Amino acid sequence: MEAKITLSESMEDYLEAIFNLIKENGSARVTDIANSLGIAASSVNQGLKKLNEQGLIKQQKYGPIKLTQSGVQAAEKVNCKHQILYLFLHKTLGVEPETADQDACSIEHVLSQQSFEKMVDYLIENNYIEEQNCAFKFMENEEEEKMAAKEFMLDSMSVGSKAEVLKIESKGRLKRKLMDMGLNRGARVEVKGKAPMGDPIEIKVRGYSLSLRQDEAAEILVKEV
Amino acid sequence: MEAKITLSESMEDYLEAIFNLIKENGSARVTDIANSLGIAASSVNQGLKKLNEQGLIKQQKYGPIKLTQSGVQAAEKVNCKHQILYLFLHKTLGVEPETADQDACSIEHVLSQQSFEKMVDYLIENNYIEEQNCAFKFMENEEEEKMAAKEFMLDSMSVGSKAEVLKIESKGRLKRKLMDMGLNRGARVEVKGKAPMGDPIEIKVRGYSLSLRQDEAAEILVKEV
DNA sequence: TATTATTTTTAGGTTAACCTAAAAGTTGGG
DNA sequence: CCCAACTTTTAGGTTAACCTAAAAATAATA
Known part of the structure; x- marks a missing residue:
């Protein structure tokens, strides 16, 4: 129902940086973000424009940067993933803190939900985190997955029907492309x-029209609604 | 002058795909690579040009694609990383094969050496792999890594550089001609x-000057000296 | 409050990695 | 041996994510 937003890796990075800066300093400015990510201020500026369009941050010209509600949500989600990865790498594998942090940073954008969940399971079993933790905020929707029935590959849906995407069955680049x-x-x-x-x-997603090759559509598992 | 090769993510993907296709079918064609990565053949073509420049593959126009020595090395390294990640995610965390494979695919390019090593340690301790395994091929040669890859096809050498002929990759008449x-x-x-x-x-051999067509030079594997 | 310093924004690039469409080249069947 | 079907390459894009340099706005300070 909610327009679910998709964030590119760098948009996630911006959000995360803003989130952390606000937590640490109480505010996030363009230059701070630029420094903490090691990129030019003008690049950050452009990035913020996009986050603004998505309604994740609020900024007036030359003004301070604030997260909106959905911005905070999104940032927490990313941050949570980061924490899970960090803990897993550092605590259970013994990777050094700095390296673990860097690795978490690069992986957080691409690891599957399932792998995150498995890591969380592992961390809980070994008492590195408790069930109450942030780790769970993004995990709610598990059983919904098994609500089976009316599942098809997108290419077999008839014209006029509506559906919800369940899974993209392909791998790698194609998957990425479809997700993008x-x-x-x-x-x-x-x-x-x-x-x-x-x-x-020809399909319509989030207001956009787009056309898929049949073999692409055949990779997309959907549930009719 | 260190000629250490750095591969972008997609270059690694291309190499890996070629490696696997050759293992499976005995040969890798542009369209096969394109299909297995889910991208357009023309994109693959461009990618191959770069791999060619780096001396990792050898291709004649409209011809089949082969890996050079350093190409095989590089591909094995990537593939090995993939295997480690796959085993780790699937065997020790219980992530489903398909998902584990996808995740391995995205992470293999960015995870630190240290984290890989820790995963290998873990896998060995739990007897999922043995020390003798492929897992180590990319770990022994940390410093050798810097030495490595001074092998190129002659056409990719820069003006002024000197080298020693290792092999002439072509056959028959052309080989004869080059040897003569x-x-x-x-x-x-x-x-x-x-x-x-x-x-x-234009090159100089044994005191003679001679000029080679690019595709002739591309048949000659040399080691920079 | 004027001047200088800092921050933010704009303008105008570059690069990697993709794309489509069409041309060039190759191959197999009649 | 010729034509149709396929593969590979070329030509000419697009986009995201960066960049530098300079202009515009704000802040600091003497």
């Missing part, structure tokens, strides 16, 4: 049309 | 000049 198009878990799609041979297929 | 020019194993060559488009290339 907005086809993330939970996204609502509507099949607007199909060419005679079923290729390509 | 004095390009035998062990011969010392110096690159005297290149025409604007890299074709032809």
